[in-house]
Amino acid sequence: MPVDGKPIVAGKPVEGGAGSLQAVDPATGEEFGPAFGLVDARQIEDATRAAEAAFDVFRAQAPDERASFLRRVADNIEAIGPELTARAVRESGLPQARLEGERARTVGQLRMFADVVAQGDALQARIDPALPDRKPAPRPDLRLAHVPVGPVVVFGASNFPLAFSTAGGDTASALAAGCPVVVKAHNAHPGTAELVGQAVAKAVADSGLPGGVFSLLFGEGNAIGQALVADPRIKAVGFTGSRAGGLALMRTAAARPEPIPVFAEMSSTNPVVVLPGALAGDAVEDLAAAYVGSLTLGSGQFCTNPGLVFVPSSPQGDRFVAAAGRLVAEAVGQTMLTGPIARAFEAGVEALAAEPGVETVARGTGGSGPNGPAPGLFTAGLASLTANPRLQEEVFGAAGLVVRYPSAEALAEALEAMEGQLTATLHADSGSPADVEDARLLIPVLERRVGRIVFGGWPTGVEVAHAMVHGGPFPATSDPRGTSVGSLAVHRFLRPVSYQGVPDALLPPALREANPWNLNRRVEGAVVPGGEQ
Amino acid sequence: MPVDGKPIVAGKPVEGGAGSLQAVDPATGEEFGPAFGLVDARQIEDATRAAEAAFDVFRAQAPDERASFLRRVADNIEAIGPELTARAVRESGLPQARLEGERARTVGQLRMFADVVAQGDALQARIDPALPDRKPAPRPDLRLAHVPVGPVVVFGASNFPLAFSTAGGDTASALAAGCPVVVKAHNAHPGTAELVGQAVAKAVADSGLPGGVFSLLFGEGNAIGQALVADPRIKAVGFTGSRAGGLALMRTAAARPEPIPVFAEMSSTNPVVVLPGALAGDAVEDLAAAYVGSLTLGSGQFCTNPGLVFVPSSPQGDRFVAAAGRLVAEAVGQTMLTGPIARAFEAGVEALAAEPGVETVARGTGGSGPNGPAPGLFTAGLASLTANPRLQEEVFGAAGLVVRYPSAEALAEALEAMEGQLTATLHADSGSPADVEDARLLIPVLERRVGRIVFGGWPTGVEVAHAMVHGGPFPATSDPRGTSVGSLAVHRFLRPVSYQGVPDALLPPALREANPWNLNRRVEGAVVPGGEQ
Structure with missing residues (x-):
């Protein structure tokens, strides 16, 4: 049609x-x-x-x-x-x-x-059969489906x-x-x-x-x-x-x-934490390239775009910022989804660049059309971020803020003050005891404020899978108990109903004794496979 | 202590x-x-x-x-x-x-x-293993727990x-x-x-x-x-x-x-629908006695107290009302939980009795103390209920309103206009084709507005069980997707977190490869029992 x-x-x-x-x-x-x-x-x-x-x-x-x-x-x-x-x-x-x-x-x-x-x-079918001989009172037949x-x-x-x-x-x-x-x-x-x-x-x-x-x-x-x-x-x-x-x-x-x-x-700024081990040697260059790839992918218009990256205050950290800056400077703006979105990006980038403590690392080149603004990379110290909640606001598009942190402890404290996020990402050398110790400190902090923790990758690219969560505490979403991607998403739209003493012929098929839909059902709390009922 | x-x-x-x-x-x-x-x-x-x-x-x-x-x-x-x-x-x-x-x-x-x-x-643990060879892009290891x-x-x-x-x-x-x-x-x-x-x-x-x-x-x-x-x-x-x-x-x-x-x-008035078959012969007397027992139990102070009973406009329906009225007239007020609750009951009963179309069938006797108000039974026609939302408001305590209905179709229409409830109850003769037909008409209507459907019993007495729902659409509760009684209640306080590519040592125990907690886990969408992993 x-x-x-x-x-x-x-x-x-x-x-x-x-x-x-x-x-x-x-x-x-x-x-x-x-x-x-x-x-x-x-x-x-x-x-x-x-x-x-x-x-x-x-x-x-x-x-x-x-x-x-x-x-x-x-x-x-x-x-x-x-x-x-x-x-x-x-x-x-x-x-x-x-x-x-x-x-x-x-x-x-x-x-x-x-x-x-x-x-x-x-449907989460559940059956608690009647206990007619229970004392002091019998239990009626109870069945539940969503x-x-x-x-x-x-x-x-x-x-x-x-x-x-x-x-x-x-x-x-x-x-x-x-x-x-x-x-x-x-x-x-x-x-x-x-x-x-x-x-x-x-x-x-x-x-x-x-x-x-x-x-x-x-x-x-x-x-x-x-x-x-x-x-x-x-x-x-x-x-x-x-x-x-x-x-x-x-x-x-x-x-x-x-x-x-x-x-x-x-909205979500999807914080990425880079631990020192992930910056060892020349790996820093690859990591910076992967970061800029994720940042500029689809003109930065993913919900999971890595808006905030935490990088140690160290020479290798400086090298990461420099490498990412070179790549952003070479990047060309891609057409954004709409004119207003492109203009909001420009305004957001200007506002970010003007915040106290924020330095512009690099701007790319604008695209050929009217709505392909230049990508941007900015940097700030951890203290600036903590002092100024505006640095934590999402700039929708290909703009990244690299925040330099002095220690994992200081970073943990700053993350505690952050709002809920869709994702958090850790880059670490899992063979480095120091990185592992830092990760153990940070993961509980991140768990409390995100729906997905990514290790060694980038948050863009949300798999449609059973174990996916695309959700998270407010304001990433309005209800952290749900996900909008993956099979768990169906549960947002279901509610339980219990049937007490209802004759078999009047029960919904999911709960009938003959189990016509061959469902796995929880009987007295334990799952009984559909084939065995 | x-x-x-x-x-x-x-x-x-x-x-x-x-x-x-x-x-x-x-x-x-x-x-x-x-x-x-x-x-x-x-x-x-x-x-x-x-x-x-x-x-x-x-x-x-x-x-x-x-x-x-x-x-x-x-x-x-x-x-x-x-x-x-x-x-x-x-x-x-x-x-x-x-x-x-x-x-x-x-x-x-x-x-x-x-x-x-x-x-x-x-914990609803889920694992979607990595697919390193998937085209066009590999899938990372994804794990989810609550x-x-x-x-x-x-x-x-x-x-x-x-x-x-x-x-x-x-x-x-x-x-x-x-x-x-x-x-x-x-x-x-x-x-x-x-x-x-x-x-x-x-x-x-x-x-x-x-x-x-x-x-x-x-x-x-x-x-x-x-x-x-x-x-x-x-x-x-x-x-x-x-x-x-x-x-x-x-x-x-x-x-x-x-x-x-x-x-x-x-709040909930827990509508009870009595179909004609349930009133046959002398069964009507027992049903009325059971109703008054549920209505006055614990001085009527259960969330699931049957505040509204729908009874056919028929001679047997008249007999039900008369029998219930005799029992309520004989009932003595039991001490309510607090003085203000007892006074709110008295005020609620007076207001109900004064509503147009409401007749007082019987009042019992006040208890010996200051806070044992007399139970009350009232009646009204279906049209009065439909015309006046105040008749659907809960009077917390032992006060019941019997609503007389002309036909199951008219009743279904009236129920469609009702607010959400914790429970709905059906009394019917499951051997009567007419009752079964009426039940089939009414159950979908009730399912849409309650958390529990009781057949042939009374809503008071909420079992603590796996298949129990003590919840329901607003205003019975604020969120019909939960229950406050039964094992499902725990899910209200859990949210999912996904772990992508996280090394085993940094995963929560629920998701580690060795399955130290021996959990049943959903792998690629299908449950794998804890013992088999």
């Missing part, structure tokens, strides 16, 4: 009722068609009403049906082929290869959730037009849980959103599901987001974006007559 | 710095000693600072160490013996046998969490001086997770709180743990609660109490610079 600028309400394309917007090519700054129809208040409500109406049918699916549906979504996205990546390249300014990789990731993510759903452990929370709103992210947007991790995990999804498309890539939205809507229809299982809405400004989060039919929110945006949604969700959870992934 | 009126700050009894309060015997309305010292702002901060300082040591315990600690707490509470129940009887007005049962439940609950901790599945969220504040509940208070379900599950706990004692049972607090503090000391693992604070008014929830060192809150109280804590927690989760269990 072509990009025709139509929002999808309850599975069907509609004419927008509230004006239109156009996509902008960030490489040139020029608008291009078609016009995307913006939804009005009635269309928003149509979408949430349809989501609510579809909920019972959708959540009643058997695991294999839900898995088939998710695989259909994956197949349909795969089938769009080059049209999708071409559109995404033009809308995002990201390179073709990156978007092909991102499409593969998006499709793989949907299939992983299909496998998770089919396997069934996410049910989806209800319709979910997902906000597409600017920096991952595929993997964190219309059918990205939030949508995939919410659908896997059995929650209808209303997506607010990111205005930076409306055509990409529409193409993916068409693929999802087709899978909904081909699976015989009600159209309300999926809607894709276009809208301008904050009003549409606020309306969606305030809508009483919505029961949870997935968001990846700015701290200001996430906080606004959190406030709205908390102020509802019925407050709802918001899973917002907001 | 005697009750000496001392708050416990970081494991040690201290003199309160801000005045004192006395316990009141609700059976007589008289104060009795000793005076309980109220903590000042510095002492609150001493407790939270000590909790923060104790966190890393406490959370580093091996599962068997944590389990031993929890069992010590249980043993110590058991060892207090009759002194504890005698004090609790005098402070709460609840009968001796009930408090003996509640002590057994409290002790059993701690031992269940000890077993859960020792078993280790709550860590405790940090220091937790628990508010003691008035209605369960033992099982939902100082060492009740919230405290037990937070300690099981590895979170230090600061308890705000409920002022209705300060001596009970102190005795239990001493038992916990002794277990902390005997386990070689830092005193900051546990504090027990006395304070008056809302200020202490607000101060504790606003304290930056606190990372989660457990609360059982009134809706107004829970909402106030939620607001404070959401307005913090770092918002934190509040697990508040607030």
Whole structure:
């Protein structure tokens, strides 16, 4: 299907009722068609009403049906082929290869959730059989399974037009849980959103599901987001974006007559700690090169971009900074996602450079287009960082601050004062007793404020896996008990329900005595494999 | 140890710095000693600072160490013996046998969490081994385990001086997770709180743990609660109490610079649906007797008290109401927990009786003391309930509203308009096709708004079990994804952390290759039993 600028309400394309917007090519700054129809208040409500109406049918699916549906979504996205990546390249300014990789990731993510759903452990079925002879009172039969929370709103992210947007991790995990999804498309890539939205809507229809299982809405400004989060039919929110945006949604969700959870992934500087052993000899040059590679990857527009690097105050530390500075000076700005993002980067870099105690190590060269600002490398002492919380704020894009520290103890103390982060990274020589001792001091500090600890690598590149956490304490996310990447993400959208003394025929299939879904179930607290029941 | 009126700050009894309060015997309305010292702002901060300082040591315990600690707490509470129940009887007005049962439940609950901790599945360890040959890029080794969220504040509940208070379900599950706990004692049972607090503090000391693992604070008014929830060192809150109280804590927690989760269990009318088949013949008399038994149990002061019963508009329905009315008329008011609670009950009953469409079926007799108000039974038509949200508000105590419904369809529509609840109960003849059809219509409606569905029983009597949910959608609780009773409760206080490429020696024991804790771990998504690794 072509990009025709139509929002999808309850599975069907509609004419927008509230004006239109156009996509902008960030490489040139020029608008291009078609016009995307913006939804009005009635269309928003149509979408949430349809989501609510579809909920019972959708959540009643058997695991294999839900898995088939998710695989259909994956197949349909795969089938769009080059049209999708071409559109995404033009809308995002990201390179073709990156978007092909991102499409593969998006499709793989949907299939992983299909496998998770089919396997069934996410329902966490539990059975405590009746104890009719227990004294002083008998115990009734108790059974527990998880049910989806209800319709979910997902906000597409600017920096991952595929993997964190219309059918990205939030949508995939919410659908896997059995929650209808209303997506607010990111205005930076409306055509990409529409193409993916068409693929999802087709899978909904081909699976015989009600159209309300999926809607894709276009809208301008904050009003549409606020309306969606305030809508009483919505029961949870997935968001990846700015701290200001996430906080606004959190406030709205908390102020509802019925407050709802918001899973917002907001900002992170992803501190990297380089211990002395990692800088030994000429390794320092490779490490600096790897750092600049991670810092400038995708124009620095990853949630896990290494914004802060802690390097010892030592001659080898000086060599690291010098080497990184040479590479940043040679780097050319790549097109950022949007004009406003590029301008925010420039403003952020200027503000950072002007902070007391911050020195500019190097600036690269601006790119050829209007939105490819020059990468930047800055440095400061640990005392400056501790004294000035602004140095800990994320500058979204390819700007790094190297903080020099006198000792691991001083560094630990400074890290204790830092906010929550998505990731923390350690570079150390695991054969060096001194490094290992420092690492043992620092790891507990980092564990308390991050969702992922990386050793000897770089935080960019988030694997879609069972053991991945893309989350972390506030303000990295709004709820550190969740992850937006990896199979654990489905649990954000599930809640437990207990059934006491319910006759077998009225129990959900997950809990029936015959175990028709062949689930692994926890009986009296111990897991009994599906095949053995 | 005697009750000496001392708050416990970081494991040690201290003199309160801000005045004192006395316990009141609700059976007589008289104060009795000793005076309980109220903590000042510095002492609150001493407790939270000590909790923060104790966190890393406490959370580093091996599962068997944590389990031993929890069992010590249980043993110590058991060892207090009759002194504890005698004090609790005098402070709460609840009968001796009930408090003996509640002590057994409290002790059993701690031992269940000890077993859960020792078993280790709550850590949800996951391993995705490195794939060095994967194309286009190798996958690093990824490992995930859950860590405790940090220091937790628990508010003691008035209605369960033992099982939902100082060492009740919230405290037990937070300690099981590895979170230090600061308890705000409920002022209705300060001596009970102190005795239990001493038992916990002794277990902390005997386990070689830092005193900051546990504090027990006395304070008056809302200020202490607000101060504790606003304290930056606190990372989660457990609360059982009134809706107004829970909402106030939620607001404070959401307005913090770092918002934190509040697990508040607030209010519920626990709707009971009686289908026609359950009223057949003389069964109606037994059902009415069971209803009144559940309604008046413990002076109606259970979170799961059946405040709303839906009965068909039919001659047998009339018979149910008449039979229940006779029993309520014969019932004598039992002492409620406090004078203010008894007066709130009287005010609530008067307000309910005055609502349009509500008729008083029966009032019992007031008890002999000042705080034993007469139970009450009221009735209304379904249309009145639907038209007037005040009829759905909980009247805490032994007051029931029987709502007469014309058809299951009309009932389903009315239930759709109800708020979230802890429980919903169905009485039906599972051999009656008509009842089964109605049940199939109603169960999905109830599933969407409750945490537990009871069939053929009564919601009072919450089993401490693996398959129990004592939770539910707002306003029953603040977060329907948790439960405050049963082994699943521990998950409220855990969050996932992922370790990428971390050398074995620096990994937490739960994730080391040798699996020293013998955990069941999910490898590439499939559980590998601890014995097989």
